[in-house]
Amino acid sequence: MAAWKIEGEYMETCNCAFICPCIGTNMEAVPSEGECKAAFAMRIDKGHMGDVPLDGVSFIVLLHSPGAMAEGNMKVGLIVDEKATDQQVEAIGQIASGAAGGPMAVLAPLVGEFAGVDRRPIVFEMDGMTRAVKAGDLIDQAIVGIPSLAEDGAPIYLDNTAHPANSKLALAKATRSHFDAFGITWDASGATPRNGHFAPFAWAA
Template identity: 40%
Template sequence: MPWNLNGTYLESCNCDVVCPCTTSGLTAPADHERCQVTFAFHVDSGNVDGVDVSGRNVAVFVDAPRVMADGGWQVAVYLDASADDSQAAALGRVFCGEAGGPMAALTPLIGKVLGVERVPIEYRDDGRHHAARVGDVIDVEIEDQVAPQFGADGPVMHLTGMFHPANSTLAIARSSRARGGGVYGRSWDFSGGNGHSAPFAWSA
């Protein structure tokens, strides 16, 4: 059955700004020994197999080799605790790649699914600021970047023509807060690192 999701997303990783993984289509080495990235999604409107999933949130954490195109990703999926059983199952199919669409295109790169959990997820868009809190394990806030010559109210800088599951055009952002703890044995503080934000529109 056809499905569709529309909403906004944010991303935070341990690379410097701008991330070489993003700008190379996953073929350039990350800035550090491994690439660790959190994607958070807010679904403004969506229907999966007849189930309305509007207003729900999902987060995906990826721990990948330095060259992401090499595969062997370890992935954790977090589903919104406010979703009922049918919504959680529907979102799980999409974000685990079982229902086709952009996430399915990435499944050949995944070596291990660490787990799929239902946790409270708070997601916020506020102008150039975007934030997500995933249970008590991930806490991220990013700010879309403006060239200093234009001042605080200038246009946000973007990357275009990207190979990326969320959108081919991404805002360039920097994390003001990017912390994780207890993510299947992983803890970090990537504050000040790379970030992106964009609307997304998926269907299959």
């Protein structure tokens, strides 16, 4: 397997009520809705796998866990920006599945079903503490960070986590959260605030 390295920006929403119990229990808690549906969106600003450049490629890992994530049996699908070449899609598939090593390899034993790869135009937007990602008609999610009173203009962070994106995650609430892909559907509604996170990421293997 060729050596690889990617870095950029990550954001996610999930169906858990704010604050998601999974992070604080090392994935051992039952999600607040009894099951977890989450979309990890990654924008690669700089990266490569071997001689395949990955600069500017975005992808989304959509997952469903029927109970506590640590118990496994998760269903996972991958959405890659439609601008990516076949070589880039193959490289992202190896990275996102954990087959090429790196942080996602830790989650790989918990995946019971890989639902496939889809391609859509992915738009990843950032403005201060807001993040928004849209992938065609499959994903539409947006978050706003929770401001810290200890540091003006900065969010509250969770640190030293086991999350694959980054051990330090900004706390955020979802302002939109819609999934409809690979048989995983979710649409935030009602008064319950839903969970979100964002962070820079840097992966390599």
